[in-house]
Amino acid sequence: MDRRAFLRSSALMLGTAAGGLVLDAWAKPAAAQSLGDFMKSTRNSGNALFGSTEISSATLKALPQWARVLSKMKKERSSFQACLNNPAACTTAGLKSWREVALAAKGKPRAAMLKTVNQYFNRWPYKIDQELYGVSEFWATPLEFMKRSGDCEDYSIAKFFALRDLGVSNDEMRVVILMDRIRRIGHAVLAVYQPNDILILDSLTDLIFPHKKYRHYVPQYSMNETKRWAHFYDKKRTASL
Incomplete structure (x- = not known):
């Protein structure tokens, strides 16, 4: 999952940004008037995704698998739109x-749309990268996934x-x-930010829960198209992991 290079650079980034800051007790997210306000309120001091503290970066160079997906999606998205x-x-x-x-999800309220998409893709069978591609790690684009299926990242x-x-x-x-502290293996999910909450779309269940329900999930890194x-x-918290 390209974890080593990312975590190495992230540790340096944390030291520079925090200047030796000790991360103390958690605080509850502040009340938010908008999605943007909520996201700003969850960046630090244990209020972020799965109760973490997060440091952001605008470069995706440490994530070559994700960079490959983004590059291929330029063509795939044109095909999807057509x-x-x-x-x-x-x-x-x-x-x-x-x-x-x-078509099944279009026009539905947000909650119903998320449920439809989550259930739809969860019906694909789980297959490991070694079986599909002959390598230990391969992040598939949507078309690659729907053709051959895949694992949690896919x-x-x-x-x-x-x-x-x-x-x-x-x-x-x-x-x-x-x-995943229960299964003691790496995993991947999709986090969707709502006003005052973060919802998790997980390949292990069709149910969609707020991120704080997943006490056994310990995020290492996350990304979107730009960060x-x-x-x-x-x-x-670290002592209890």
Whole structure:
């Protein structure tokens, strides 16, 4: 998951930004009047995603797998749009699937739209990268995922871009790479920011819960199309991990 290079650079970034700051006890998120206010209130002091403290960066160089997906999506999104506008342009099974989920979710209230997208992609069977691509780690684009299926990152990426095409903004979402303390393995989910909450779309369940319900999820890094974030915990939380 390209964790080593990212976490190494993130540790340096944290030291520079915090100047040796000790991360103390958590605080509850401040009441927010808008989504933008809420996101600003959750950046520091244990209020961020899954109770972490986060440091952001505008460079995606440490995430080559994600950079590859973004590069390929320039072409795929044109194909998706053409397919949505004209069924005759849906020339592959993947494009037909994309149109199917887009039509099923389009125009629904936000909660229903998230549920539709989450359930739709969760029906794909889980397959590991070694089986599909002969490598230990490979992040698939939505079309690659719908053709061959994939693992947790691939579910999250497909949901991210499906929701982008349905009008959810880049700033409202992140693909999150994390550790599952119960299963003791790496995992990935999609986080969708709402006013006063963060909802999690997880390949392990069709139910959508607020991020604070997942006490066993420990985020390492997250990203959208323009930024990445490193996630850290205070001493008290770290001791319990």
